[in-house]
Amino acid sequence: MHSAKAKLLTLLLAWAAAEICRRMHMPVPWMLGPLLATALATLAGLPTCSSLRLRNGGQWVMGASLGLYFTPAIVTQLVNLWWAVLAAVAWSLALGMVYADWLYRSCAGRLRGVPDESLRPSAYFAGAIGAASEMTLLAEKEGARTDLVxxxxxxxxxxxxxxxxxxxLLAKSWWSLEAVDVAPQASAMSFTVAGGAWLALFTVAGGLTLKLLRLPNPxxxxxxxxxxxxxxSETAPATVPTLLSNTAQLVIGVSLGVRxxxxxxxxxxxxLAHVALGTLGLIxxxxxxxxxxxxxxxxxxxxxxxxxxxxxMTEMSITAKALQLGVPVVTALQVTRLVAVLILVRPAYHLWGIHRRDGAHSRQP
Incomplete structure (x- = not known):
């Protein structure tokens, strides 16, 4: 099937799934509906297709939408929580290494055609929490099986x-989720065509700058x-319309489902079975x-x-936005973790390998 036609039919399927999920009052319907529908269709062998340009556009829209929650009061709160953010980063890095070690031990010698020298880096970079595409590229440089990662x-x-x-949603029986504060400026700001044009211009410039710098998720x-x-700085010219935000969630859901x-x-x-089991443990x-x-x-x-x-990072921030669960804090924690993982995961891998070799030598008679 021609790619343009496949993309259009995939988007129509995603929209129908999102509308059904919305009517069923499912959480985050504009992302979960397209994700489930396209994943099932792709697994069934149907010619689904995702547009990279639409995915980038969806990420651009969601970045602008989420960033507008960072009012001066919220920024002050986050600055006061700097130590908690660093603790969360350290926890994620340590947990990823523990998970990687468990994944390696569980599968070592049990995967046909996968030698130990490629399984070890595969398990490590598969266990890193965050930055999926970047972890696959780093894994390739270390001789890992990129398909496994x-x-x-x-x-x-x-x-x-x-x-x-x-x-x-299930947690509502224990907590009052409605009590979580939402930044007032993000919800009260109005949209105008002129203001939206300025917001688009500024945020596109930010995306292009990071793309030229070759940074991840620009x-x-x-x-x-x-x-x-x-x-x-309280100078935002407009908010992001709900329709545009929902559309961005839809194309992001499609980009996940077609994998x-x-x-x-x-x-x-x-x-895959161990990854699924380990993921539940990670959660x-x-x-x-x-x-x-x-x-x-x-x-x-x-x-x-x-x-x-x-x-x-994007998916958890979208979930926080849809359920109104402290968007700035969630976004700050996820973004900081992403940056830390990108910087530290490869040096940590070499330390992890040295530790494993030293442990093996110490056990030898």
């Missing part, structure tokens, strides 16, 4: 994105940083840490859970 991040993303919104991070600057090709299920079933461990973080900081538990969840 990419498959593990895709599966973990799917599980986390599905579990967290429904988990937050359209999301560049737009986010510019919008944060505008909101924090699950029929070949995906044939990618080392034992590996539980992060939730326990989030409960502790909420207790010592006074943050709402739901906000802390989404901020430390082992999912994607």
């Amino acid at each position: 990419a498959a593990s991040h895709s599966l973990r993303m799917l599980i986390v994105v599905l579990v967290m919104p429904f988990g937050m 359209w999301f991070l560049g737009s986010l940083l510019v919008a944060i600057g505008l909101a924090a 699950f090709s029929p070949q995906f299920l044939h990618t080392a079933p034992r590996w 539980a461990a992060c939730a326990a840490f989030a409960a502790f973080l909420a207790w010592v900081t006074g943050l709402h538990p739901a906000t802390a859970i989404l901020g430390t969840a082992p999912g994607g």
Whole structure:
């Protein structure tokens, strides 16, 4: 099928799924509906297709939308929580290494055609929490099986994105989720065509700047940083219309769903089974840490859970926005973790390898 026609039919399928999920009152319908529909259609062998330009546009819109929540009061709150943000980063890095070690030990010698020298880096970069595409590229440089790394991040993303919104809804029986503050400027600001044009111009410039600098996720991070600057200085010219935000969530959901090709299920079933089991363990461990973080900081538990969840930065921030669960804190925690992972994960891998070799030598008679 011609790619343009495939993209159009995929978008129509995604829109229908989003509308059904909205009518069913599902959480985050404009992302979860398209994600589920396109994933199932792709696994069934249908010719689904995602547009990279639309995905980048969706990330640009969501970056601007989320950045407008960072009012001066919110920025002050985040500055006072700097130590909690660093603690969350350290926790994520340590947890990723523990998970990687468990994944390696569980699959070593049990995957046909995967020698130990490629399984070790595969497990490590598959266990890193965040920056899926960047982890795949780094894994390739270390001799890992990139198909295993990419498959593990895709599966973990799917599980986390599905579990967290429904988990937050179930948590309503214990917490009053409506009590989480939403930045007043983000909700009260109006939209005008002129203001929207200026906002688009500024945020596109931010995205292009980060793209020229070859930084990861440039359209999301560049737009986010510019919008944060505008909101924090109280000079934001407009808000992002709900329709545009919903459309951005839809194309992001599609971009996640099309990853699950029929070949995906044939990618080392034992590996995928352990990734799925390990992901549930990661969610539980992060939730326990989030409960502790909420207790010592006074943050709402739901906000802390989404901020430390082992999912994607964009997806967890969208979930926080849709459910109104402390968007700035969640976004700040997720963005800081992404930056830390990108900077530290490769040096940490070499330390991890040295530690494992030293441990092996110490056990020899």
